Amino acid sequence: MEKLNRRIENYWDNRSAAMSKIRRLELNGVDGAAWRNIFKKNLPEGKLKILDVGTGTGFFAAILSKLGHKVIGIDMSAKMLGEAEKNLRELKLPAEFKKMNAQALDFDDETFDAIVTRNLTWTLPDVKAAYREWYRVLKFGGVLMNFDSDYGDKNFSSCSKTKITSAQISECDAIKNSLAISSRRRPMWDAGFLEGINFSVRLDEDISHIVHRDNRCGYDSVPLFVIHAVK
Numbered sequence: 001m002e003k004l005n006r007r008i009e010n011y012w013d014n015r016s017a018a019m020s021k022i023r024r025l026e027l028n029g030v031d032g033a034a035w036r037n038i039f040k041k042n043l044p045e046g047k048l049k050i051l052d053v054g055t056g057t058g059f060f061a062a063i064l065s066k067l068g069h070k071v072i073g074i075d076m077s078a079k080m081l082g083e084a085e086k087n088l089r090e091l092k093l094p095a096e097f098k099k100m101n102a103q104a105l106d107f108d109d110e111t112f113d114a115i116v117t118r119n120l121t122w123t124l125p126d127v128k129a130a131y132r133e134w135y136r137v138l139k140f141g142g143v144l145m146n147f148d149s150d151y152g153d154k155n156f157s158s159c160s161k162t163k164i165t166s167a168q169i170s171e172c173d174a175i176k177n178s179l180a181i182s183s184r185r186r187p188m189w190d191a192g193f194l195e196g197i198n199f200s201v202r203l204d205e206d207i208s209h210i211v212h213r214d215n216r217c218g219y220d221s222v223p224l225f226v227i228h229a230v231k
Contacts, residue, residue, distance in 0.1 A: 002206030016079035020057040048113035054120030060083030061095040074100040103129040118147040146227040199229040
């Protein structure tokens with residue numbers, strides 16, 4: 001497991017600079033505005049303490065911090081976190097970032113009002129452990145919003161529109177094919193597991209038409225689903 005974690009971390013380290021450029025485009029365009037509206041409509045009212053799991057270059061952290069929430073973003077990729085810190089500093093936004101494993105959190109029980117995550121669970125070696133941890137650190141009544149895609153039976157060379165090298169595509173496929181989550185059909189599997197650990201779950205199986213409108217960002221063709229789960 002540790003070897004696989006390092007392999008995944010190295011992959012995202014290598015993608016960090018290019019990903020940061022794309023996310024800055026996205027943040028300042030029509031899709032950034034769409035994401036802000038989604039969070040305004042679906043998160044509880046008031047100033048929240050939010051955990052952004054797999055924050056990457058700080059995209060969700062920037063949006064949520066600007067909305068007035070207190071955000072802690074975590075990621076296993078040190079280079080992604082470096083980009084996130086730089087991006088938030090340039091935007092003069094106060095989010096905090098920590099290097100941490102999404103499957104083993106260094107937080108007390110019932111710490112957060114909400115957890116958000118995007119394009120992460122498909123690349124985790126142990127999604128069940130991650131979901132249990134996220135349940136643990138959420139307050140009762142807290143909200144989990146997981147935005148992801150069912151990549152398990154897909155080939156990235158045919159569905160990806162992101163400008164990455166053939167070697168990166170091959171490595172991404174190799175990692176994906178080694179993960180247990182890739183054998184599950186999602187998001188129905190996620191919903192069943194989350195309900196089994198006492199989340200109340202609502203699904204939207206494709207919101208791509210809402211948040212993937214900016215052609216500059218090179219989104220892939222796989223539907224983006226959202227799991228909205230309440231503890």
